[in-house]
Amino acid sequence: MIEIKNIIKDFNNVRVLHGIDGKFLPGQPNLIIGSSGTGKTVLLKCMVGLLAPDEGDVVYDQRNFHKSKKDEIREIRREIGMLFQGGALFDSKNVEQNVSFPLDLLTDTPRDEKLDRVNFVLKRVGLENVNKKMPSEISGGMKKRVGIARAIVNNSRYLYCDEPNSGLDPLTAIVIDHLIEEITEEFNITTIVVTHDMNSVMEIGEYVLFMHQGRKLWEGSKNEILTADVKELQDFVYSNKLLKAVRNEKHV
């Protein structure tokens, strides 16, 4: 479980995050949604420690991340996996080397075991026989899969995904969303997905935190989101033409 309490972040005296609270449970996808520029990525970076929040706490299963000692922070970081927007695969390494990288650097796993583990996670994300391909030789969807494989290879307990389906066609996007959902449930990971895609929300939004201009305006599940009475959220939800059409249909 990850808890955030009153996260505040300024850039050059401009407040980007105005005190955000939230509680993210393991075994289900937790979504942070909001339109572009509302501070979702900044919040995520504060949570994984790429940025230091000006105020507030990030608590990983009773361990206060930003108030821990260096060694403890390192310990927590090793339990965190992150899928970046573009995959962030290392260009100079092939798929297998990319996935095995956290094991190479952070563990003493023997070579055979590492290879087994790498092949296991690659198979789990639906990739086989691409071990020796370079990142430049595989498609966007495959890069995301490799990114997920790398994020979970070291038995991560926490998984962050920043816009996992940006740059993907709608079909592949849904496949990736479901892959994240399945893996989360299967390995009981605490997963946080940042997105502005309503399709993802309707597919996997067990818990949804809606942000607007650096503030949390709403939280709930996908079943409640269509009827929530927060104006900004309604604007966001029904900016999706399809959902708007469905709503108008119902009204008639």
Place this chain on the structure above:
Amino acid sequence: MQIIGRYFLFLHSLIIKRESFNTYVRLIIDECIKVGINSIFIVAIVSTFIGAVTAVQTAYNIVSPLIPNYVVSLVVRDMTLLELAPTITAIVFAGKVGSNISGELGTMRISEQIDALEVMGINSSSFLVLPKIIACLLMYPLLVILAGFLALIGGYLAATLTGAMTPDEFIYGIRADFIEYNVTFALIKSVVFAFLISSISAFTGYFTIGGALEVGRASTKAVTSSCIAILSADYLLAQLLL
């Protein structure tokens, strides 16, 4: 001024090392190979021609019958050893290896590969940059030695093939009034230059913000800043050590 402060903070972040020694050894060897392969060809060509040109021009300028012929190769030797081999090679090295380092780190930054390392709990600056700097410190003096050697060969070929002097005269000139300290000085210079080029290029690349355009800009800046630093250091070292 602020930039210089950030540069020193950056250097400090490199030495708080965290990964195992073995990891670094492997990375350093990889980088050495990259640095060497990247620059050896251009360094060889440039230094050979510079030696040749120096020889021809010196021979052309010394017309007085009072000055013996062997002075030409003596001049070639001192010029290349003191200045041309370490400094001109440094400029070439900055253009080739410096821009490469900056471009590579810049690309890793904008494609979030550096963030990915940080999230894993790896000190990205020392993991990525330290091996590059050490590789340059190891390889660059070797390149300078090679450059000095090839410059003399270039001078020899130019001087003897044009008939400006005989092979014996050239060899005699090379050995006349030889000051060993000049070699030490050249090597000191090369270590300093290697450090400046690699660390400045890494610095500009590592802190790239933006997209592909900015990566290109960072590479260019890496080369210009390195060149300025090289020439200033060149002057300072000459003042201090000669």
